[in-house]
Amino acid sequence: MQLAAARRRLLLPGAPLVSGALAGRAGLRSGSGSGSGAHIRAMSAAAAGAAAAAPPPLVVAIDGPAAAGKGTVARLLAERLGLAHMDTGLLYRRVAAAALAAGARLDDGPALAALASALPPLERTPEAELRSEAVSQAASKVSALPPVRAALLQAQRDFAASPPPPFRGTVLDGRDVGTVVCPAATAKLFITASPEARARRRLLELQARHSEPNPGPNAAAAGPSGPAPAPAPAPAPSLEGVLAAMRERDERDAARAVAPLAPAADALVLDTTGLGIEQALAAALAHVRAREAAAAAAGGGG
Ligand SMILES: Nc1ncnc2c1ncn2[C@@H]1O[C@H](COP(=O)(O)OP(=O)(O)OP(=O)(O)O)[C@@H](O)[C@H]1O
Numbered sequence: 001m002q003l004a005a006a007r008r009r010l011l012l013p014g015a016p017l018v019s020g021a022l023a024g025r026a027g028l029r030s031g032s033g034s035g036s037g038a039h040i041r042a043m044s045a046a047a048a049g050a051a052a053a054a055p056p057p058l059v060v061a062i063d064g065p066a067a068a069g070k071g072t073v074a075r076l077l078a079e080r081l082g083l084a085h086m087d088t089g090l091l092y093r094r095v096a097a098a099a100l101a102a103g104a105r106l107d108d109g110p111a112l113a114a115l116a117s118a119l120p121p122l123e124r125t126p127e128a129e130l131r132s133e134a135v136s137q138a139a140s141k142v143s144a145l146p147p148v149r150a151a152l153l154q155a156q157r158d159f160a161a162s163p164p165p166p167f168r169g170t171v172l173d174g175r176d177v178g179t180v181v182c183p184a185a186t187a188k189l190f191i192t193a194s195p196e197a198r199a200r201r202r203l204l205e206l207q208a209r210h211s212e213p214n215p216g217p218n219a220a221a222a223g224p225s226g227p228a229p230a231p232a233p234a235p236a237p238s239l240e241g242v243l244a245a246m247r248e249r250d251e252r253d254a255a256r257a258v259a260p261l262a263p264a265a266d267a268l269v270l271d272t273t274g275l276g277i278e279q280a281l282a283a284a285l286a287h288v289r290a291r292e293a294a295a296a297a298a299g300g301g302g
Pocket residue numbers: 064065066067068069070071072073089201202204205272275276277278280
């Protein structure tokens with residue numbers, strides 16, 4: 001049990017948000033552990049009764065190609081509906097970043113699966129590094145390997161099945177959430193947009209990041225002759241470059257043999273090409289609420 005919680009904490013993309021809740025849960029566990037064995041059994045029976053009465057957690061599965069707005073809609077849905085959010089792409093990005101840092105081959109399934117099973121704490125890798133183009137492409141390569149996918153699957157399912165308190169459910173976004181990770185999700189969305197619209201959105205995001213002030217020379221790296229020189233600025237991204245890289249990744253994700261990028265048969269396909277974020281969110285919210293109501297009417301709760 002403790003191992004499972006520790007593993008979930010290790011892998012959770014939302015660790016800073018969720019780890020506090022998990023820490024609280026661990027506190028509760030150690031509190032009940034201080035009682036007698038009978039007390040623990042009584043607590044377990046009560047907990048089992050409550051669990052039997054409680055509806056199953058709401059699970060929202062969101063898939064789609066790169067820069068379609070999955071993460072944006074998932075975060076906003078989670079806020080509006082009181083759900084915990086997992087960006088499953090971050091799991092693959094972390095494996096890719098670890099592989100690049102270790103100089104590992106990106107086609108060595110067993111070695112990469114070992115890395116995936118022992119990811120360092122999330123806070124150790126800056127998010128900007130995880131979102132770099134090198135890591136995006138590497139993530140798309142390592143995610144095509146069945147041993148890597150197998151190593152990451154259970155943590156995603158555990159998260160969906162047991163939302164960290166106080167959340168009543170979860171939203172997971174990625175490529176195979178509705179098809180493989182949570183095929184019985186309460187609501188499924190496949191969020192897409194034209195490649196050009198997606199590339200423009202990503203370009204805006206990259207330009208904003210590019211124009212952020214350079215943090216400057218790293219004081220910690222200062223030598224006897226003064227601070228280390230600032231690294232050369234990265235070249236400004238272009239629309240053509242972003243579009244080409246995005247197409248390459250989407251094609252690889254859709255063509256792979258295992259868990260390819262594809263809408264689930266029962267997913268709502270939401271094309272956001274002409275929609276702003278608020279409009280996309282409204283459509284997603286309406287779908288999730290309708291599916292949740294249908295599940296409740298059918299007696300399935302979430
Ligand atoms: N409907 C929309 N209209 C305009 N911009 C949007 C819309 N949805 C998202 N964006 C912007 O597009 C960019 C990509 O969105 P987001 O990161 O949510 O995509 P994603 O599908 O999660 O991408 P990835 O799979 O590559 O992580 C962000 O800068 C976001 O603010």
